[in-house]
Amino acid sequence: MTSSPTATTPGRRIVVVGGVAGGMSAAARARRLDETASIVVLEQSEYVSFANCGLPYHLSGEIESRDALLLHTPQSLRAALALDVRTGSRVTAIDRAARTVTVTHADGTYELPYDALLLAPGAVAVRPPVEGLDHPAVHALRTIPDLDALTARVAALPADGPRRAVVVGAGFIGLEAVEALAARGLEVALVELADHVLPPLDAELAPLLADELRAHGVALHLGVSASAVTSTDDGAALVTLSDGTRLPADVVVVNVGVRPASDLARDAGLELGARGAIKVDADQRTSDPYVWAVGDAVEVTQAVTGDTGPVPLAGPANRQGRRAADAMLGRRTTPQAPVLGTAIVRVFGLTAAVTGASQATLARAGVEHETVRIHAGHHAGYFPGAEQVHLVASFAPDGRLLGAQAVGREGVDKRIDVLATALRAGMTADDLAELELAYAPPYGAAKDPVNMLGFVAQNVLDGTMPQWTVAEVDAVMASHLVLDVRSRAEFAGGHLEGALNVPHTELRDRLDEVRDAADGRPVAVHCASGVRAHIATRVVLAAGLDARNLSGGWISLVTTRPDLTRTR
Numbered sequence: 001m002t003s004s005p006t007a008t009t010p011g012r013r014i015v016v017v018g019g020v021a022g023g024m025s026a027a028a029r030a031r032r033l034d035e036t037a038s039i040v041v042l043e044q045s046e047y048v049s050f051a052n053c054g055l056p057y058h059l060s061g062e063i064e065s066r067d068a069l070l071l072h073t074p075q076s077l078r079a080a081l082a083l084d085v086r087t088g089s090r091v092t093a094i095d096r097a098a099r100t101v102t103v104t105h106a107d108g109t110y111e112l113p114y115d116a117l118l119l120a121p122g123a124v125a126v127r128p129p130v131e132g133l134d135h136p137a138v139h140a141l142r143t144i145p146d147l148d149a150l151t152a153r154v155a156a157l158p159a160d161g162p163r164r165a166v167v168v169g170a171g172f173i174g175l176e177a178v179e180a181l182a183a184r185g186l187e188v189a190l191v192e193l194a195d196h197v198l199p200p201l202d203a204e205l206a207p208l209l210a211d212e213l214r215a216h217g218v219a220l221h222l223g224v225s226a227s228a229v230t231s232t233d234d235g236a237a238l239v240t241l242s243d244g245t246r247l248p249a250d251v252v253v254v255n256v257g258v259r260p261a262s263d264l265a266r267d268a269g270l271e272l273g274a275r276g277a278i279k280v281d282a283d284q285r286t287s288d289p290y291v292w293a294v295g296d297a298v299e300v301t302q303a304v305t306g307d308t309g310p311v312p313l314a315g316p317a318n319r320q321g322r323r324a325a326d327a328m329l330g331r332r333t334t335p336q337a338p339v340l341g342t343a344i345v346r347v348f349g350l351t352a353a354v355t356g357a358s359q360a361t362l363a364r365a366g367v368e369h370e371t372v373r374i375h376a377g378h379h380a381g382y383f384p385g386a387e388q389v390h391l392v393a394s395f396a397p398d399g400r401l402l403g404a405q406a407v408g409r410e411g412v413d414k415r416i417d418v419l420a421t422a423l424r425a426g427m428t429a430d431d432l433a434e435l436e437l438a439y440a441p442p443y444g445a446a447k448d449p450v451n452m453l454g455f456v457a458q459n460v461l462d463g464t465m466p467q468w469t470v471a472e473v474d475a476v477m478a479s480h481l482v483l484d485v486r487s488r489a490e491f492a493g494g495h496l497e498g499a500l501n502v503p504h505t506e507l508r509d510r511l512d513e514v515r516d517a518a519d520g521r522p523v524a525v526h527c528a529s530g531v532r533a534h535i536a537t538r539v540v541l542a543a544g545l546d547a548r549n550l551s552g553g554w555i556s557l558v559t560t561r562p563d564l565t566r567t568r
Helices: 020-033 052-059 074-081 144-155 172-183 206-215 263-267 314-328 359-365 412-424 429-434 449-461 470-479 488-492 504-518 531-542 553-560
Strands: 013-017 038-043 070-072 084-087 090-095 100-105 108-113 116-119 123-125 164-168 187-192 219-222 226-231 237-241 246-249 251-254 258-260 291-293 343-347 350-356 370-377 388-395 401-408 481-484 523-526 547-550
Touching: 013 020, 020 038, 020 074, 020 116, 020 314, 052 144, 052 172, 070 074, 074 084, 090 263, 116 314, 144 251, 164 172, 164 237, 164 246, 172 187, 172 251, 172 343, 187 246, 206 219, 206 343, 206 350, 206 553, 291 314, 343 412, 350 412, 359 388, 359 401, 370 449, 370 553, 388 412, 388 449, 401 412, 412 429, 412 449, 429 449, 470 553, 481 504, 504 531, 523 531, 523 553, 531 547, 547 553
Parallel strands: 013 038, 013 116, 038 084, 116 291, 164 187, 164 251, 187 219, 481 523, 523 547
Antiparallel strands: 090 100, 100 108, 123 258, 226 237, 237 246, 343 350, 350 401, 370 388, 388 401
């Protein structure tokens, strides 16, 4: 793209289109760098700076004051940063030749000149092809007006009458809406077109979230879509699903995703990517040297696969705004790093978090990888209150970490943040194994779950620990001896049909029994989580038999394929 003109002229006119994360970050940074610049922020709504990630938590009542979500007003921004913030002002056109924008507001239309223009239009909600989305019960949850309307609808429901909600879309916002509505005493049904909740999460971890949702009374409708919203005789809504199910609802929340709000940029002739996002260079500059863009509307590069497209996350948007301001004012910039897509969500008592590429993403991109699974305590097991953290991580053949996901009740955020940092640094399984992390019994373990991921990956990648996965279970049961090395009590509580139970402490004395039972077949070993089976697999391999360890053990198996387990 064309290089930027030097941008150090006193009194430089900077116009920012759009507030919230990216736009306000750029405007504030520009003011801190240049007291002489004229900085105008044009925001089409009445709210230029609000905590959109906090909306569900005000709906639930956890954030009591609505005003706590309003981070700044035009008045506070003028007082603190001398910014000219104009709400209710929509930019309808960009004249790149004249370097002006056309602004419409309640009093009319005017032209505003710029020396540097920053676009932060954000994203708009995807409107699914559902008949009846104009029904008064239907709401979104992206803006302050959305929140106000939804809160009012919930508050108007009779305390002693039906209080039913249908949430369409089980992504991050959808799950937060489910929790918030349940906290307000509504019966909630969740509809998701994918075959599992939170589609960015690997399918093998999603059942943990599904169980938590059901435990809190949420009815799940997976693998189906909403096809129509109609009215009932009492004025409520009736949501009809693609499988014919009809769900009565007093409140319907639709959050099925967003698309870049790039129409203004497109109409101005700026270059867009294949998915409709604004193309920018490493300094956030568009195909016009006087125009920059940030936030949900811009194209970014995925760090692991190299794919490009929009990633609607507040963290990257804030950093992009800072970078764009530096570039506009001629400062040295740190080029935009590829985006990891690190994200986290609370689902009642569980937390789910992701960073980097999922297994599905790696498979679609044709990236060779090995995936390892552990189920470790979030702190030392001998200290009271240890909770299991379910961790899944994928590694390249050379050991580089490619992505990680976690679900658990405690300690999930800490591990994903460490793994996101490791991803950014290009760390390998060896590096994870050697990380020196804080340890005291209430906080962690001498072998932290992150270290354990590294240890397991080392063993898998160098051939010390051949593994099999739950995805292979049907083929394995048909062609292998399944060797269950858990205790007899664990085996009695549930096992795979036809499995041979030899507790790992007895294995060395019963190798002849294993050899006879295998009768020339490979041996598929498993325990509860993989630790005891690691020892057992090494013993069986040393005895000259072909053996592999089940990645993630029985815990991963019963989470993903409960249909295969049986008890005596």
